[in-house]
Amino acid sequence: MSAKTLIRFEGIEKIYKVGKLESTVLSDINLTIDEGEYVSICGPSGCGKSTLLSIMGVLNGATKGRYLLDGEDVTKMKPAEHARIRNRQFGFIFQAFNLSSEMTAAENVELPLTYRKELSRKDRKELVDEMLEKIGMADYAQHFPSQLSGGQQQRIAIARALTGKPKVILADEPTGNLDSKAAAIVMGIFDLLNAEGTTICLVTHDPRSAQKAKRQIHLFDGRIQEKEGEGASESEAAIQDDETAEGDGYSNRLHIV
Ligand SMILES: Nc1ncnc2c1ncn2[C@@H]1O[C@H](COP(=O)(O)OP(=O)(O)OP(=O)(O)O)[C@@H](O)[C@H]1O
Numbered sequence: 001m002s003a004k005t006l007i008r009f010e011g012i013e014k015i016y017k018v019g020k021l022e023s024t025v026l027s028d029i030n031l032t033i034d035e036g037e038y039v040s041i042c043g044p045s046g047c048g049k050s051t052l053l054s055i056m057g058v059l060n061g062a063t064k065g066r067y068l069l070d071g072e073d074v075t076k077m078k079p080a081e082h083a084r085i086r087n088r089q090f091g092f093i094f095q096a097f098n099l100s101s102e103m104t105a106a107e108n109v110e111l112p113l114t115y116r117k118e119l120s121r122k123d124r125k126e127l128v129d130e131m132l133e134k135i136g137m138a139d140y141a142q143h144f145p146s147q148l149s150g151g152q153q154q155r156i157a158i159a160r161a162l163t164g165k166p167k168v169i170l171a172d173e174p175t176g177n178l179d180s181k182a183a184a185i186v187m188g189i190f191d192l193l194n195a196e197g198t199t200i201c202l203v204t205h206d207p208r209s210a211q212k213a214k215r216q217i218h219l220f221d222g223r224i225q226e227k228e229g230e231g232a233s234e235s236e237a238a239i240q241d242d243e244t245a246e247g248d249g250y251s252n253r254l255h256i257v
């Protein structure tokens, strides 16, 4: 039985314009990610990894192309629908943990749930407790971020991303600010989540973290090339030709208009 396609990029292009400068960050990206996949995205600084992830998570729109999420064309949806998708389908984890310093760990984890009118306070508390338990932070529920180590803060950020039970976790350099022990814990949580069926897209500079993913996508010069990681899945990705480019490691093609 083949897995269900969850994310499908068809000819996705992203051009940023700053003043008169146009910069093509992504060009003609064709990519499919199936439900339950664990994909890493690597590439040199500035090659568009965060941009790719932000388009996936509907935080940012493409300049051209089609994005189908669960078969639905995201590019045609209204902003209110985008907000709903972000909240329901995706859990975001960033390098800087982005926790609210005024809130306790439990309140931070609860935050995404407060936008869900159908959940009672009791439902929310149950979900928060479940997530804190899962990431081994139940004892720290009442701590504020400043009272937690970097690794603990990132685990709280993961719990916050998970409380809404998203289908997809989008993680942008989630271990970039962590020491190797804390990073190993975070990577272990991702393994566990993926084993439970959560789809994971992980942007990382760290080759060891990238190896953990079953599928590795490399971004270079605005295009993708990919290879299968350890224990690779059989997903059929639309693989583009490897455009071997030489240069300074930066991918942008700049055009003065
Ligand atoms: N909002 C924006 N407006 C204009 N240009 C942008 C914007 N966001 C990103 N860029 C440019 O797009 C390019 C790709 O940025 P992006 O953040 O996606 O790279 P990245 O691969 O995540 O890099 P890093 O590994 O350093 O995080 C960069 O040259 C950046 O300057």
Ligand SMILES: [Mg+2]
Pocket: 049, 050, 051, 172
């Ligand atoms: Mg980035």
